Amino acid sequence: MLSSIGIPGLILILIIALVIFGPKKLPEIGKATGQTLKEFKKATNDLTRDTDNEEKTSVNKKC
Helix, strand or coil, rough: CCHHHHHHHHHHHHHHHHHCCCHHHHHHHHHHHHHHHHHHHHHHHHHHHHHHHHHHHHHHHHH
């Protein structure tokens, strides 16, 4: 999806965001977005790990 935007499109989006939010608020928004993605990735990994553990446990009980 992002590959179709290209570099000029990303620059245009950044300029529009800079105009809308201002130079002081933009780093805060970026930091909050990064933290949100980090927490989402951690939760997804934890959920996947829990599912893998349950599958291993059920296989061990059957044997």
